[in-house]
Amino acid sequence: MTRNRFDAVDSVKLKKAGIADFFDMLLLAPSHYEDRRSADHIETSRAMSYEVVVEGARDTPKLISFKLFCDSLNITIEGIFFKKARYLKSQFPPYKKLIIYGKLTSNGFGYQIVHPKIISTAGGIIPVYKTTIRSDIYTKMIIRYVTIDALLELGLPKDIADTIYKIHRPDDKFLSLLTNGELSAVALNALKFLELFSFLLKFSTKKSHFPSLALDRKDVREFEKILPFTPTKSQKSAFVDILEDTSKNIQARRIFIGDVGSGKTVVIAFAAFLATPKKSLVLAPTSILAAQLAQELKRFLPDNMTVSLLTQKNSLTDKQINDADVLVGTHALLYRELPHFAVLIVDEQHRFGSAQRSQIEKLASSNDVRPHFFQFSATPIPRTQALVNSAIIDVTLIRDLPFEKNITTRVVTKGDFGEILQKIKEETGDGKQVVIVYPLVEESEAIDYMSIEEGAPFWQNRFGGVYVTHGKDKNKDDILESFKNEGKILVATTLVEVGVSLPKLSTIVVVGAERLGLATLHQLRGRVSRNGLKGYCYLYTNTPQNERLNEFAVTVSGFDIAELDLKYRSAGDLLGGIEQSGKTFKWFDYAKDEAVAKAVKSYFEKS
Secondary structure (H helix, E strand, O other): OOOOOOOOOHHHHHHOOOOHHHHHHHHOOOOOOOOOEOOOOOOOOOOOEEEEEEEEEEEEOOOEEEEEOOOOOEEEEEEEEOOOOOOOHHHOOOOOOOEEEOOEEEEOOOOEEOOOOOOOOOOOEEOOOOOOOHHHHHHHHHHHHOOOHHHHHOOHHHHHHHHHHHOOOOOHHHHOOOOOOEEEEEHHHHHHHHHHHHHHHHOOOOOOOEOOOOOOOOOOOHHHHHHOOOOHHHHHHHHHHHHHHHOOOEOOOEEEEEEOOOOOHHHHHHHHHHHHHEEEEEEEEOHHHHHHHHHHHHHOOOOOOOEEEOOOOOOOHHHHHHOOOEEOOOOHHHHHOOOOOOOOOOOOOOHHHHHHHHHHHOOOOEEEEOOEEEEOOOOOHHHHHHHHHOOEEEEEOOOOOOOOOOOEEEEHHHHHHHHHHHHHHHHOOOEEEEEEEEEOOOOOOOOOOOHOOOOOOOOHHHHOEEEOOOOOOOOOHHHHHHHHHHOEEEEHHHHOOOOOOOOEEEEEEEOOHOOOOOHHHHHHHOOOOOOOOOEEEEEOOOOOOOOOHHHHHOOOOHHHHHHHHHOOOOOOOOOOOEOHHHHHOOOOOOOOOOOHHHHHHHHHHHH
């Protein structure tokens, strides 16, 4: 069954109202329900229908009211309107029999309904929707399209289909389960299940199986002998995933997600090692990161494997490109003729657009044969998000760290500045490095913190070896490289967040820390203590009682940070450009609905 099953006329009307397909219709739950069955008893807790006869009218400067007699209940109801529209008297003429709908109240002397609605017929429970389509027309569409058979044809479980049906076609039992007009937990869970099911169904149709070259299986122990250390449990698990993925002649597509300093480069090296004697291509977002990768890969790969670097500043001949066992490069790769590669690796994948990733994949392919495609990200995601993503693309989480980081994180304010300054003097005097992260490059009246332009002179006047750069600085890569080798203090923006390896960095100060997301703060903190140094992270803020920052300060694991981040913000983008039509989920919540995600994924994979 197709997702859009509307006829041509309805389809046009629904699209104008923002309803693109059947799932959109189902996920637009009623804003409330009207019980239009004729009242057989007096009830003041909810709106109901009453058959009445108009017995008279009363017109005052502030309101107009009508005396309405309900024979079935033997009561008189005063229908009150505070807006004195002229048409009301023509709607409520004397002796007219009407069916009205509204909530009955008692004032101690009698009964009244404020702004009673005249309805054509009594009977039934009517769902009311917030949509630009006229209510009666949309209700007829719901009756036409929302059937049990239609829901089961979508592939939904029977209990979910039954509940979704009741949401749109309610009965008395469903209405009794509402709490103050709100949907029950069962109904909400059904909408969450449906929304996530729809999402996975959408992306499962994008899964394609392309031919690729099955790689010769190699003994992992041969690779491990080359390494100057023992791989972690997570790294070994990643090796196994790569072995299994590349043993087939169908293209592998997997993303590896690891915490800062979890040793993702070793996993990249294993994929390249496994590809030999065929070739591997590694794409990095910046020249400095590409150079770092190339340098580390040379450490982790056999001496007889050639690792070559291609950037805008480091060009290669066609022969050098063709002779490389592992070619590492930046966007510059997109503008060169490339040979076929057996393995394509994209590091920091979220920093490339989907079009760029697709382009490099085509360049690395040969006719219809595509490379095995592995993407890497240093941004850990919550458990529930990983669970959902794994139904769309193969996901490996690299949780272990090669060594425990010893970083003290503190939330500090203006009163702590003297202590911070003393710590910076001690660390730089001991041959270590410090980074000061400012929120802006230039002064702004909108933000109550110094910019780089305002703050840099303070450090330059008190210390030697101060380097200054920011994201728009054309020479930032050269400055970072010079600082790495010679500097004491780097004054910068968050450009140091991703990937830059600074082995001597022991201290980082983040100015205006409350303005940054927790994932960004964790990335910044992750620059510190890369080689086991004692590290210090100072979160400078004008609001020291910030609960979010205080919780972050005592949370170490990036995956725990991701869970904490969800606690303080709504979930958005799923994974490297995988979004739900550019918006977040309406019903499903990553922070609360792990059980729903497990149920949907389990059912989805079985069906």
